[in-house]
Structure formats: structure tokens, C-alpha cells
Amino acid sequence: MQTHDLTVKYGTNIGVQNVSLPIYSNKVLALIGPSGCGKTTYLRALNRMHDLTRGATVTGKVILDGKNIYEPDANPVIIRRRIGMVFQKPTPFPTMSIYDNVVAGLKLVGIRKKSILDDVCERALKQAALFDEVKDRLRSPGAGLSGGQQQRLSIARALAVDPEVILMDEPTSSLDPQSTSRIEDLIQELKKHVTIVIVTHNMQQAARVSDQTAFFYVGNLVETGPTNTLFTNPKETRTEDYITGRFG
Numbered sequence: 328m329q330t331h332d333l334t335v336k337y338g339t340n341i342g343v344q345n346v347s348l349p350i351y352s353n354k355v356l357a358l359i360g361p362s363g364c365g366k367t368t369y370l371r372a373l374n375r376m377h378d379l380t381r382g383a384t385v386t387g388k389v390i391l392d393g394k395n396i397y398e399p400d401a402n403p404v405i406i407r408r409r410i411g412m413v414f415q416k417p418t419p420f421p422t423m424s425i426y427d428n429v430v431a432g433l434k435l436v437g438i439r440k441k442s443i444l445d446d447v448c449e450r451a452l453k454q455a456a457l458f459d460e461v462k463d464r465l466r467s468p469g470a471g472l473s474g475g476q477q478q479r480l481s482i483a484r485a486l487a488v489d490p491e492v493i494l495m496d497e498p499t500s501s502l503d504p505q506s507t508s509r510i511e512d513l514i515q516e517l518k519k520h521v522t523i524v525i526v527t528h529n530m531q532q533a534a535r536v537s538d539q540t541a542f543f544y545v546g547n548l549v550e551t552g553p554t555n556t557l558f559t560n561p562k563e564t565r566t567e568d569y570i571t572g573r574f575g
């Protein structure tokens with residue numbers, strides 16, 4: 328995946344501008360930077376979530392497998408299956424069972440065969456490292472799980488439709504340290520199968536989980552590179568000032 332000159336505006340206000348960034352397959356890319364710098368705005372542009380934001384306009388390209396996802400003939404529903412999203416707060420449908428939460432995306436596209444849904448549910452829950460904890464209560468409501476389990480359920484739901492990329496917007500910000508650590512371990516496991524882009528406020532987390540890091544500042548991509556290099560030998564003064572805690 329790759330973005331070229333990606334600009335997102337809210338009315339006349341710029342969210343991010345002219346961001347050209349490679350997103351390598353089966354790697355984790357962390358987006359870091361101070362509050363309001365455009366991390367979430369950039370992330371949401373990667374699967375056309377701004378289509379749903381009033382007043383937002385996107386220009387530039389997001390190339391997935393050689394095709395721009397903003398081409399007029401591209402189908403946003405299919406794009407969001409290929410590029411899934413996990414939000415800051417766990418988002419299970421509260422009255423739905425754990426099972427129905429996982430297979431919701433499949434049912435939406437008309438898959439009803441029980442044997443298929445059963446298989447996908449088990450596979451996705453296993454991939455999200457949740458299966459053993461919930462296998463005896465798949466018919467109980469998703470809302471009955473702990474916060475950390477709910478976030479893994481949200482990840483299982485994203486995985487059920489077999490995406491190529493998963494976008495994660497501060498996926499551990501509402502979780503305790505132990506649940507955070509489980510999600511971080513899970514990210515390492517998941518990148519064998521999917522590409523991950525994660526927004527995080529936590530620089531230690533970026534250093535722990537990501538292969539590549541991109542540093543944003545007031546709507547601009549300042550610097551990107553291998554995480555180790557960016558944290559130990561940044562090219563730009565603003566990057567160095569941010570990662571050493573001088574601002575932000």
C-alpha cells in the first residue's frame with residue numbers, strides 16, 4: 328500500500344496535507360505525533376472513512392495492489408472489507424452475542440451458511456487470541472466481556488472478513504497494562520497475515536510494536552523510516568524534539 332500526495336480537508340481547514348508514504352506489506356507502521364497533528368485523519372483516509380464525514384474532502388491517491396481506492400469505480404464497501412478498522416474504544420454491538428459480533432460483516436454481505444459462519448467465527452477468534460476464553464459462551468452478549476476481551480472481539484470482527492490491512496486507532500488507550508500487552512503481542516502475531524497501521528500516543532508502544540514509524544506535525548508528515556532509526560537517529564530536529572519529550 329502507498330499514499331501519494333494525500334490531503335484531507337475539513338471545509339477549508341487542513342487535516343493532513345501532501346502525505347506520500349509507503350506502507351509495507353506484513354509490517355506494522357506506527358503513526359505518531361502531538362495531539363491534532365493529523366494521525367487519525369490520515370488513518371481514516373486509508374479506507375475511505377471520510378466518505379462518511381460531512382464536509383471532508385480527500386485528494387491524492389491511496390494505492391492498494393496497484394489501484395487507487397479513490398477511483399470513481401472503486402467500491403467503498405469492498406475497500407473496507409480489504410482494509411479493516413479497529414477503534415480506540417472496543418466497539419462490540421452490545422446486545423449481539425459474541426458469535427454474531429464476529430460474523431456480523433459476513434452476514435452483511437449475505438453469507439448465511441451456518442458451517443461457514445461457524446468456521447470463520449472460530450478462526451477469527453483464534454487469530455484474535457480470544458477463542459479459549461469465550462468458546463463456551465459464544466451465545467452470550469459481547470458486552471459481558473472485559474474491556475481487553477472486547478477489544479480482541481473487535482479485532483476478531485475485523486479479521487473475520489479476511490482483510491489485507493487493519494487500521495488501528497489507539498487500540499489500547501482504554502485498556503489496562505495487562506490487556507495492552509496482550510494486544511501488543513497479538514499485533515506481532517497478526518502481521519504474519521496482515522499489514523497493520525496503528526495510531527499511538529505512546530512512544531514506547533510505537534517502539535515495541537512497529538517496524539516503521541511516521542512522525543506527523545501540524546498536518547504534515549515530517550519524517551518516516553524504520554522505527555529503530557527514527558527513534559535513535561532522527562533526521563529532523565522536530566522529530567528529535569518530540570521523541571525526547573521536548574513538546575507534545
Ligand SMILES: Nc1ncnc2c1ncn2[C@@H]1O[C@H](COP(=O)(O)OP(=O)(O)OP(=O)(O)O)[C@@H](O)[C@H]1O
Pocket residue numbers: 337340341342343360361362363364365366367368369380
Ligand atoms: N470531523 C472534523 N471536522 C473538522 N475538523 C476536524 C475533524 N476531525 C479532525 N479535525 C481537525 O483536523 C486536525 C487533525 O486532527 P486529527 O484528529 O487527525 O489529529 P490527531 O493527531 O489524530 O489528534 P489526537 O492525537 O488528539 O487524536 C485537527 O486540527 C482537528 O481539529
